[in-house]
Amino acid sequence: MDLASNLSAVEQRLAAACACAGRERSSVTLVAVSKGQPPELVQAAADLGLTLFGENKMQEARAKIPLCPGRLRWHMIGHLQTNKVRDAVHFFEMIHSVDSLALAEEVQKQAEKAAKRMPVLLEVNVAGEASKFGYAPARLLQELGQLNALPRLEIHGLMTMAPWSPDAERARPVFRRLRELKQECEQLLGAPLAHLSMGMSGDFEVAVEEGATLVRIGTALFGERRPAK
Ligand SMILES: *Cc1c(COP(=O)(O)O)cnc(C)c1O
Numbered sequence: 001m002d003l004a005s006n007l008s009a010v011e012q013r014l015a016a017a018c019a020c021a022g023r024e025r026s027s028v029t030l031v032a033v034s035k036g037q038p039p040e041l042v043q044a045a046a047d048l049g050l051t052l053f054g055e056n057k058m059q060e061a062r063a064k065i066p067l068c069p070g071r072l073r074w075h076m077i078g079h080l081q082t083n084k085v086r087d088a089v090h091f092f093e094m095i096h097s098v099d100s101l102a103l104a105e106e107v108q109k110q111a112e113k114a115a116k117r118m119p120v121l122l123e124v125n126v127a128g129e130a131s132k133f134g135y136a137p138a139r140l141l142q143e144l145g146q147l148n149a150l151p152r153l154e155i156h157g158l159m160t161m162a163p164w165s166p167d168a169e170r171a172r173p174v175f176r177r178l179r180e181l182k183q184e185c186e187q188l189l190g191a192p193l194a195h196l197s198m199g200m201s202g203d204f205e206v207a208v209e210e211g212a213t214l215v216r217i218g219t220a221l222f223g224e225r226r227p228a229k
Contacts, residue, residue: 001222001223003041003044003045003048003221003222004048006220006221006222006223007045007048007050007221009220010030010217010220010221013204013205013220014028014030014204014205014208014215016205017204017205017208017209018208020205020209021208021209023208027213028208028212028213028214028215029052029213029214029215030050030052030215030217031052031053031054031075031077031197031214031215031216031217032045032050032052032053032054032217032218032221032222033053033054033055033056033077033200033216033217033218033221033222034053034054034055034064034218034222035054035055035056035057035060035078035218035225036060036218036225036226037218037222037225037226038064038226039064039067039068041222042064042068042069042072043068043069045221045222046068046069046071046072051071051072051073052072052073052074052075053068053072053073053074053075054074054075054076054077054096054216054218055074055075055076055077055078056076056077056078056079057078058076058080058081058084058087058088058091059084061074061076061087061091061092062087062091065091073093074091074092074093075092075093075094075095075096075214076088076091076092076094076095076096076097077096077097077159077197077216078097079097079099079133080095080097080098080103082102082103082106085103085106085107085109085110086110086113088107088110089107089110089111089114089116089118090114093119094119094120094121094156095107095118095119095120095121096120096121096123096159096197096214096216097121097123097133097134097159098120098121098122098123098147098153099122099123099125099133099134099135100135101143101146101147104120104147104150104153105150107120107150107152107153108150108151108152108153111152111153112152116152117152117153117154118152118153118154119154119156120153120154120155120156121155121156121157121158121159121195121197122135122140122144122147122155122157122158122159122185123135123158123159123160124136124137124140124158124159124160124178124181125160126160126162126174126177126178126181127162127163127174129163132161134159134160134161137177137181140181140185141181141184141185141188144185144188144189145188148189155189155193156193156194156195157182157193157194157195157196157197157213158178158181158182158185158193158195158196158197159196159197159198159214160174160175160178160197160198161198161200162174162175162198162200162203162207164202165202165203166202168202168203168205168206169206171203171206171207172206172209172210174198175196175198175199175203175206175207175210175211175212176210178196178198178210179196179210179211182196194213195213195214196210196211196212196213196214197212197213197214197215197216198210198212198214198215199212199215199216199217200215200216200217200218201217201218201219201220201221204217204220
C-alpha cells in the first residue's frame with residue numbers, strides 16, 4: 001500500500017470527473033474515510049495534506065481521534081445510536097447520518113448542552129435497501145419541517161450510499177434521485193442546501209457527475225481495512 005500514489009490516483013480521478021462534469025475541482029471535498037485504519041495512517045495522510053477524515057463508529061473514533069493531529073477535522077458518516085450522540089457532538093464537525101426525528105432531537109439536546117450548533121446531513125435510503133439506514137424519501141419530506149425547527153441543528157444537505165455493484169453506472173439513478181430530493185427539500189425550506197454527500201471508492205466519479213460536494217473515500221486511499229472489532 002503506497003498512500004502517496006493512492007492519493008495522487010484518487011486526485012487524478014477526481015480532477016477528471018470534475019472536468020467531465022464541467023465543475024471546478026474546488027466544488028468537491030474529499031472526506032478520507034479512516035475507519036478500520038490506525039492513527040499512524042491518519043498521520044501519514046495528514047502529512048500528505050489531507051485534513052478532513054470520516055469515521056463510522058463512535059467507539060473507534062473516540063479512541064482514535066485523540067491520537068491524531070489536533071488540527072484535523074472529522075465527520076461522522078456511520079449510523080449513530082442516540083446514546084452516542086453526546087460524544088459525536090463533541091468529536092465531529094459534521095454528522096452525515098441523521099436518519100430519524102428521534103436522533104435529530106437527541107442531537108438538538110446534546111448540542112444545546114454543549115452550547116453549540118451542529119451541522120448535519122440527512123441520510124436517505126434512496127434505493128430502499130433493507131440492510132441500510134436512512135430516511136425513506138417520502139418520510140424525509142414529511143419530517144423536514146420538524147427537523148428544521150430544531151434550532152441547534154444546521155441542515156446542510158443530504159447523504160446516501162448507493163447499493164454495492166461492480167458497475168458504478170448502477171449508482172447513477174440513486175445519486176440523481178438524491179440531487180432531485182435536495183431540490184425538493186430546498187423548495188420546502190425556502191433556502192439552499194450546500195451539500196450532497198455521495199460517492200465512495202468504487203463510484204465517486206459518477207457521484208461527482210451527479211453533483212456530489214462531499215465524496216467519502218476509504219479503500220482507494222488506504223487499501224483494505226482491518227476487520228471491524
Ligand atoms: C466505509 C464507508 C465509506 C468508504 O467506503 P470505500 O468503499 O472504502 O471508499 C463511505 N461512506 C460510508 C458511510 C462508509 O461507511
